[in-house]
Amino acid sequence: MSAAESNPRITLGVDRGTLSPGSTSPAPTPSAPPETRPVVLDVRDLVTYFYTYDGVVRALEGVSFKLRRGETLGLVGETGCGKSVTAFSITRIIPDPPGRVVSGKVLYRGADLLWGLPAEARFRPVKGTNRVKVRRSFRRIKAAQARVGSVRGGGIAMIFQEPTQAMNPIFPVYDQLSEVLLEHRGEQLIDALMGSRPQGPAFRAAAGAVEASVRLNDEAIRSAAKALGEAVNLPSFGTQVFYMARQARAGGGENLAREIEKAASRLRLSRVQRGYLRNERELMTIARELRSVYISEMRRGEHERVNRGRLSARRLRARIRGFPYRIWGIHRRASRPLREEAFWRAVQALEGVSIANPVQVARGYPHELSGGMLQRVMISMALSCDPEILMADEPTTALDVTIQAQILELMNDLRARIGTAILLITHDLAVIAEVADRVAVMYAGQIVEMAPVKSLYTRPLHPYTQGLLASIPRVDQPSKKLESIPGSVPNLIFPPTGCRYHPRCPHAMPVCKEQRPPMTVEAPGHNVACFLYTGPSVVE
Amino acid sequence: MRMWVYVVRRAVLVIPVVIGVMTVMFVLISALPTTARTCSFYHPSGKVSPCTTTIVCPGHPNQLCPNPVYLSAVSALGLNKPIYVQWAIYVGNALSFQWGYVSQGSALGTGETGAGLPSLAGQSVATILSQFLPYTIELALLSLLIILIVSIPLGNLSAVYRNRPVDQASRVMSFSGYALPAFLLGSLFLAAATFAFGGPAAPSKICGGSSTVFLDFFGSWPQPPCQPLYGTTNIGPVGYPAWLITGYISTPTGFPTVDAIVHGQYWLALDTIIRLILPALVIAYTAIAGLLRFVRNSMLEVMNQDFIRTARAKGLPESKVIKKHAGRNSLNVTITVLGLTFAAFITGFPVVEIVFNLWGVGRIYAYSVIGGTSSWDFGVLFGTTLLFTYLVVAANIIVDVLYAYLDPRVRLG
Amino acid sequence: MSVTGSPITRRPSNFRRNLAARWAQYRRTWYFLRRNTLALVGLGILLCFAAAFVYGLYYPASSSVPVQYCATNGVTVQNLTGGNPCYDAPNAICTYPAGSVAPGPNCYQTPVDNPNFIAPTMTLTGGLGAFPFGSLVYPSADLSVDNPQFYNTYDMLVKGTVNSVSISVLIVATGALVGLMLGALSGYYGGWVDEVVMRITDIFLSIPAILLVIAVIIVGKSSGLVTFNSTLFLIGVAFVIVWWPFYARIVRSQSLVVREQRYVEASRASGASNGRIIMRHVVPNSVYPVFVQMSLDVGTIPLLLAAITFIGFVLFPYPLIPEWGSVAAAGAEILTAVFTQCGVKSAVCSVPWWQVLFPGLAIFFFSLSVNFLADGLRDALDPRLRR
Secondary structure, rough: OOOOOOOOOOOOOOOOOOOOOOOOOOOOOOOOHHHOOOOEEEEEEEEEEEEEEOOEEEEEEEEEEEOOOOEEEEEEOOOOHHHHHHHHHHHHHHOOOOEEEEEEEEOOOEEEOOEEEEEEEEEOOOOOOOOOEEEEEHHHHHHHHHHHHOOOOOOOOOOOOOOOOOOOOOOOOOHHHHHHHHHHHHHHHHHHHOOOOOOHHHHHHHHHHHHHOOOOOHHHHHHHHHHEEEEEOHHHHHHHHHHHHHHHHHOOOOOHHHHHHHHHHHHOOHHHHHHHHHHHHHHHHHHHHHHHHHHHHHOOOOOHHHHHHHHHHHHHHHHHHHHHHHHHHHHHHOOHHHHHHHHHHHHHHHHHHHOOOOOHHOOOOOHHHHHHHHHHHHHHHHEEEOOOOOEEEEOOOOOOOHHHHHHHHHHHHHHHHHOOOOEEOOOHHHHHHOOOOOEEEEEOOEEEEEEHHHHHOOOOOOOOHHHHHHOOOOOOOOOOOOOOOOOOOOOOOOOOOOOOHHHHOOOOOOHHHHHOOEEEEEEEEEEEEEOOOOOEEEEO | HHHHHHHHHHHHHHHHHHHHHHHHHHHHHHOOOHHHHHHHHOOOOOOOOOOOOEEEEEEEEEEEEEHHHHHHHHHHHHOOOHHHHHHHHHHHHOOOOOEEOOOOOOOOOOOOOOOOOOOOOOOHHHEEEEEEEEHHHHHHHHHHHHHHHHHHHHHHHHHHHHOHHHHHHHHHHHHHHHOHHHHHHHHHHHHHHHHHOOOOOOOHHHHOOOOOOOOOOOOOOOOOOOOOOOOOOOOOOOOOOOHHHOOOOOOOOOOOHHHHOOOOOHHHHOOOHHHHHHHHHHHHHHHHHHHHHHHHHHHHHHOOHHHHHHHHOOOHHHHHHHHHHHHHHHHHHHHHHHHHHHHHHHHHHOOOOOOOOOOHHHHHHHHHHOOHHHHHHHHHHHHHHHHHHHHHHHHHHHHHHHHHHHHHHHHHH | OOOOOOOOOOOOOOHHHHHHHHHHHHHHHHHHHOHHHHHHHHHHHHHHHHHHHHHHHHHOOOOOOOOOOOOOOOOOOOOOOOOOOOOOOOOOOOOOOOOOOOOOOOOOOOOOOOOOOOOOOEEOOEEOOOOOOHHHHHOOOOOOOOOOOOOOHHHHHHHHHHHHHHHHHHHHHHHHHHHHHHHHHHHHHHHHHHHHHHHHHEEEEHHHHHHHHHHHHHOOOOOOOOOOOHHHEEEEEEEHHHHHHHHHHHHHHHHHHOOHHHHHHHHHHHOOOHHHHHHHEEEEEEEHHHHHHHHHHHHHHHHHHHHHHHOOOOOOOOOOOOHHHHHHHHHHHHHHHHHHHHHHHHHHOOOOOOHHHHHHHHHHHHHHHHHHHHHHHHHHHHHOOOO
């Protein structure tokens, strides 16, 4: 049993069992067939180009897929086929000069994340060259980023390829974790903090129990600390006491009572601190309402200027009211309970991803941690706010194989407990085989085959998929020659006409050069885009 | 490693550089003719100057005898000993702040600078510099403040709003500041200020013309030679000591602003700072010009990094992404560049002090190099060079320490 | 370039391919430069300066009329017309209307018919006239010549272009060369060579440039090693001594990177000597930032020269050797004193502001255009900002 499963206190940093109140993702029922689960992300005809000096790089040419609740969709392909670009285009993280999501629809919770695309830029081809001049409307792009930003983090989370570069090197780990927590779950955090009861007979009894358990083993300390947390009505306090007790056990154990008292005193909020917390909570509420306004804008397809204006006015008033708390000396003292609470929740989040010494890791800096550890931290950051969708862009490529196995096991584990839909982007077919429910194979910016994982591996339909699978050397079938697909990846500035695979395809037909093959259904859940197959077209 | 360990290590690393600078100075000094060296670096106790090899023989007005003071100077300075001994003597003197004396024949020595400074002949160079240094330091601190306040936010804005009006405006500012000669800029500012704040001083307050006398270098308030620049101010008591504006020394710390506060004259302190703003602006303008581009470029680089993408993907609002994540990271590069530009920063000081009639070290340096071969003062020249080098080195240490404080990766050693 | 790889094609020779690649690189740089308006403006202004440079090489000195300059401190020279005398340059500047009492001992009447004191006569419609930018009035303090060759600011500007530009370019080129060599050696060999060179550059970078230049020139002049005629050489040497550390630093950091590249390893494996590797690989690949820095420095040197002259240290005994900074600085001291003591209006009427303004503007525009070009070049050559 992994550490995560054996530890009943894994809560991923939020005050609930495995779900957050108000979250819209109930635990999945693995027995339900995939097609019947509701669709959380519907990508339709995503087209993304990069406008460079050498010409227009047609990175994505009409990518469509659906992601259902709780499933893991693997996006597989060679380097440069556009997998990462797909993920970045969904949440519009591609660098806008030179890239541009040209057209498409991304439906999430009924809202089109790419609403307002055509108005943001105008294109003018330059005669005599391959270049296209793009005139961007800075204001509209900024507004669009603000809109999509309401969905990032809380709704759609991402983890990236190089974990050592993905975190800010000058801030400690807990700071970056608590940023996310405060941003998306700040209100619950503050409510829990203000509702804690760090005194009374129950508290003293539980504290006594903790001191008594110091002499016993770790399990006893943990359960005693958990009980103390419940007595105080704040589980993160229990985490704090647990680590204090463990350190006390290693070091002596005499001062534990005093330390518990000192820790409890941080929960006794002064008037200034309460005022600060109320002000912060109001700002967070306004932020949340702003996010929902953005989502409804994207849903309805029109601006909601009135609502936004009202919220901005409220926010301004709240900021003015909160100004006295921001003076430097007062700010430090007023925000201390919040910062400490965020710290211990970050520690809880790190526990949730099976990190053995979360307190040291949280206090440390990113450059002090290894790649595997950092990727765990990134996963905990991404999942700490219960996103409905997790997009993982080659999460294990930069790690070595043993760490890769651990990370994948962790992701599986978390998926089973929380039910996040995962879009896993990788070029490693072995990883797909282990983790994914369905697979989409991409080539040169187009999806060529989409199937449940078993069907893909047992019966690959598209010639490219067949070539990919054939090129994997197999231990049980030794052969003298290594198979490979002849030719090389096409130049996306001048992509091949029609089906982009036709220059390398052993079954190429004349029609492949002229038309792009539509996506057809060959078997339940198994779609192919190839003229070799003549099934019915996919119904949108 | 701990912070103070880093500081100590950094300070220790600086010692070879300082010795190297002194060596360079020594090489230059040793190329000077011997009379120049005895003139500038030896303090005679009597009235005979060590600047000439021969003097009129006492008692025989038509004959020339060898100058005994000159000979004792030569032996005291070790000028007839091997070169490494001379080097050792020089380094020892430089480290203990014995930088020579104002020679009698120079412009500073004879008092013919035409600006109201009396004759400083025979005074120790280090003493004189230390008296004029606080004013320069106040000017430097004020301009540093202006530089930081203007260049960092403006540079960040130019990077975030790349190629928009803010960026274009900052580009114009940076180019014009880079290209304008300091004296032209200073003259223009001065003309504008004179135009804005009124005409020349009233006739009764024109410079007296005759030079003043330092009553005492320590602890007294010398008589002012001139009334302050561009008209009078109406704030503060009538007849406040104008020397606070034109320089010289003040008690007890030597920093005019601080001393005014110590003496309870708050309006006077404010007045001093206001009079320093225009010169500080001129110096800052040139420095901002160079720094702005670096801030912008470093911010652009930072914004292309992966962790900014992660911060956006976490759902943080864009303002927080830029202020917290990008801003703090680009600060590191900015501080480093600021340290590197300190040496160039110094170039503006003599010019600005002359233009705005401030009595700082740069002004003294200028008076040591005006005129021709006969009016150069080597002691002040090399002393000022050494002093400014010390300042640059100290500034670099501070910058490195600040950098280590801001970026924890550096402390790994 | 072709898209799909056909198995074997005829490859053009290496030399032609390298040349083609390099030409494509130049074309690409030019494309980015062209898109940058400021760089184009800078290029245009620089072309004007280049034209003035060529013009100045063949430009005859205009006047054969000897002009009297006022020397410092009371030594009057002969009057031209016998009318109003020259006035004492550093001290006398206040003016008062004719007929009233002089308010102080240092105030003189404005010599309205002093032949030296001629304001600019350029008009847009009337052409240039004899004094298009005014006459040169104030000498630098160290003047001891009474048969000068220049009469008006226009001459000085034209001839001064030659001096200023050539001095800047020569200094920068020499400094860059020295710095390049030392930096490449230091970066490539590493070890104690690197340490020593880095310490030396640290030392030189800690001493402010202006102070070191003046110190070197003063020592050179006092020690009798140089005579009057080799002042230019001395100035050049002083500036090169000050400037090479910047380039050494840049080249060293670049060569540290280049040293680790595969092709250097391959070269070494195939037996190339260290010198050959440095010349053929390290130096050409480190050169781009040096170009940018060189173009920036060409703009900075006239400023530095002007600053040095302004604080009183005479570099060029103008008017024999006209140089923008010297001329401007000579008049600027008077100008600022007049501003503060007599106000702006009387300053404009009694001081030859044109002697300060036009050379100052020449420096400004030269430096500005060079900076524009350098900035455009930097943006165009930076691979990260490439779009």
